Amino acid sequence: MREFTTPALAGPEASGGLADSLYDTAERTPGLVQLSRRAADGPWQDVTAQEFRDEVLALAKGLLTRGVRYGDRVALMSRTRYEWTLFDYALWSIGAITVPVYPTASAEQVRWILAETQAVACLVEDEDAAMTVGAVCDALPDLSGIWQLDRDCVAAITEDGRGVPNALVHRQRLGVTAANIATVVYTSGTTGRPKGCLITHANLAAEADALLGGWGDIFRDAGGDQPATLLFLPLAHVYGRAVQVAAIRAGFRIGHIPEVSTEALLPSLDSFRPTFLHVVPYVFEKIFQRARQAAEDAGRGELFEQARQVAVEWAAAREQKLFGAGPGPSPKLRLRHLAYERTVYQRLRGVLGGRVRGVMCGGSSLRRELGLFFTGAGLQLYEGYGLTETSAAITANPAGRQKLGTVGQPLPGASVAIADDGEVWVRGGPVFGGYLNHPRCTAESLYDGWFATGDLGRLDEDGYLTITGRKKDLIVTSSGKNLAPAALEERVSAHPLVSQCMVVGDDRPYVAALITLDQAALAHWLKTGGREQLDPWAVLADEQLHAEIQRAVAAANTAVSRAESIRAFRLLLREFSVDQGLLTPSLKLRRAAIAEHYATDIEELYAP
Template sequence: MRELSTPPLAPTALGGLADSLYGTAELTPALVQLSRSADGLNWQPVTAQQFRDEVLALAKGLLARGVRFGDRVALMSRTRYEWTLFDYALWSIGAIPVPVYPTAAAEQVRWILAETEAVACVVEDEDQAMTLGKVCDALPELTGIWQLDQDCVRLLTAEGAGIPESLVHRQRLAVTAESIATVIYTSGTTGRPKGCLLSHGNFAAEADNVLAGWQSVFTRGEGEQPTTLLFLPLAHVYGRMVQVAAVRGGIRLAHLPEFGADTLLPALRAYRPTFLHAVPYVLEKLFGSARLAAQQAGRGELFEQAVEVATRHAEAVERRQLGRGSGPGPALRLRHAAYDRLVYQRVRAVFGGRVRSVMCGGSALSRELGLFFAGAGMTVYEGYGLTETTAAITANPAAAPKFGTVGRPIPGAEVAIAADGEVWVRGGGVFAGYLNHPECTAEALREGWLATGDLGELDRDGYLTITGRKKELIVTSSGKNLAPAALEERVRAHPLVHQCLVVGDNRPYVAALITLDPQALEHWQLSRRRAPLGDWAALADDELHAEIQRAVAAANTAVSRAESIRAFRLLPGSFTVAQGLMTPSLKLRRQAIAEWYAQDIEALYTP
């Protein structure tokens, strides 16, 4: 195996995650640790001392209600301040939070709470309470249900008033780095999700090394406190890692429960973060919205020219940082400066005006989009990780990102490529195993290495590129092997395309199911002086088919004929989480889509 490692930058943590909260409140009580908002527009500061006092009071309430050291308590909510409050209150008494996606079906909730033997569950609203109510009879260990919208934090705090603080601290100090901090269930693109046992030490190693290695990314100016807006789901490991890193690193953290364009953009303008964590979908949508707004304002050609200049400028900077060039020339710098005033400032304003860095993970981001954002003054640092690695195990270095890759091992981590191309990793963030699944644990963990199931390549500079999933390899009836992710990404680069699923396993050739972006489709129709049509009517448009055929043909230029898409089918609507066709972290559930659209797939291979 080819191996690559990066030495750690942070010392090994000894205690639990709650310790840093109490330490910060003791040393810098006036530090603004978080911000709260009821509407995403008006933000109220929460100091380290205030947050510590709220956490301590809630921890006493949990003790009063019978939650004990090692007990598991489920959290089923969107991303909001109270989730972080409960996390740190539970960690303060040595209890173990178990996140549940707020959109989870009753059977998923039953499975997670039954397997973890959860003694209580925090829900956000009446809908989630009703979902839980459907399966309560099958959960004999469950003794408490607390609802955030019914003011459960205040009620629990009042119940704990008589509990001595010393009891909380005695349990907190019994937590070690090896203690389990949380059980996070994998997204489950295939099969039933499994619970990953992540320790306090896993989160501390991940957060502390990322904070040390990317300090320049998080800090915008000398003496200015870094701030970030968390809109990723806290039920996902990425969101939880951001939360822990913010609290440990003195980063001001705010929560946003919804990240649709109608809520995210106003919140960004009001909160004005200095950096963001995001998934590619968010960046793709924001870029698409900027392009569409320019086209509707009659500035489409100007925008495309600005994209081309930004890309060239970022490529020149990238070559210089990698020691292979002198950077942008005088003419390119002049054009770049002109477009900065005309276009790039407007793009940055969408993010609140102060964002200069974005950490991105969860799925692949196209190289072209990464170059554009860097050229527009917001560098995207793409990384790679799993629930099993406590989020990122690789990331692009702060001083030398290489766009289109997921970077190098983070400090304290190692990456290796096995003989069959599978990515193996190890480091302080690698999990302890799967709850109640020793066979799966033994299959995944091999002499300290985690076999990720992903396929990848290390280039000459040690940067990792993920090429696909072992279980998602398509093998045509002629025996040709194809990892579909890269081809799908190229098709999705077209403004009209929303989603793409490549099929062809045991079939004579490769084909694709494609969904369209509704906003881009409406603009495309209006630009051709047509009234917007419904989904089905639009799909019958020959000119639209020809446009998507050009997108497919462009994607096919990067692969051999045997790997190219020979046929495609446009679908009305999109693949959604509600249908069960995407995971909550917005990954395609391939098998579920194949079953849902079985007739459409069959039609692709019918003469």
């Protein structure tokens, strides 16, 4: 088994709970702006460390009067917003355990999670979510309260605790140790019913401190201003929670927005002006497509394409020099790169608010060429890899030594190994202690501190990890050929018109694919060709469109053998979505659900 370890950073291990850092910061620097919040699309209102501490403390006292006790589990079913962070830290202040639930979860999913965790209360955003929880209340004997944000539950709970002494909260907070469970975060459930991961205060503290110790400098603004980040990742996902914890521990400024759509995200980036971001590849894909389409609409499509190619070449040449594989960008390439700085790259950075220096990207694979483009456009991009069981990232590209297309080296104090069958094993401070109520699954996943991730990968000579697929996703054709579909799907999805691709072929004579179309890109492509009048069903039968997608499939096939190549595909007008149950909330394919939903289409792909 091949193994690579990154040495741990110097410094004491975390001993208390996650809420302690909030109170410590308020004591040391009460005037530090810790968060910014806003109502609707209004201006951002700063919240100092002291003000936030006082809000957390007041809410914690109210939670005690509502019957929440040390060790109780409380569900948070909400989009990313200020109140989520407020409740997280108020609950941690009294030793309670938070249970994130996606607001898009079905009634059955809510029933399962709240019943298994024995949640005593559930925070929701609105009446619809309250009705979802209410519909399954009869099966939840432990649930004693549903708190609704749009009915100002924060003010009501805070008022209830007005007569409670502060010392009662502090007594419970100081009883929390690093070994206590902080949160039960459920896996995405791509291959079955989600499982609750028991994540301790120490796990999240180790994750946050490793990120801050290894990448803290890239989070800071070049002008020396306070680091700031805009949280738009779901706080129901462990990635978003880890970013939140890291920012609070470091005294960075945080803002929240509840949507990831470019229509909501771009204006918020412009007004908040973060210095660093944590994103998923989907965000970069959408920003790139939006920039390219805007350039084409302005008659500057050729200029943008030239600038894109130069950025990719420049970033690739710099990377080669960094690892001793080349001389770096040539004088001619440097001049061309400089020529596009003001006309293209500076404007692209301006879309992100104009102050972003570093971007950490995880959650799924980022296309290497897209990473090279954004790096060449002046963003320091760091890909990472992790799972719910690792409290978010367990590897990331080291600061100043990025190998785009890989997910980097282990975080400080962590180790990565490749088992004989190609499975990725990891260990370190962020690795969880087990699954709630699933001792057999825990025993099958954890071995002497090592966690078997279920992902396939390889380590290069410098200890950089590349993820090549998922063990349970392996496709075995009827001829016995094994195929990890992720790489093919990623290459097909690189085409601007393609939104998603799912490769099929288990027990079939050859490999085929279901391909969904990006609606905005499709509309732009049709308009450019003067065929915007085509109705949706005519589009699916359009020969030019099929020829265009066939080129994308052919390009992807060049990376595999003929036996592994896509021989047929079916275009789907509607994208796979979370609402349909075809994607996880973190936008991963639910393969079994997709195969069942499109069973007829798949059968037709193999019809004689």
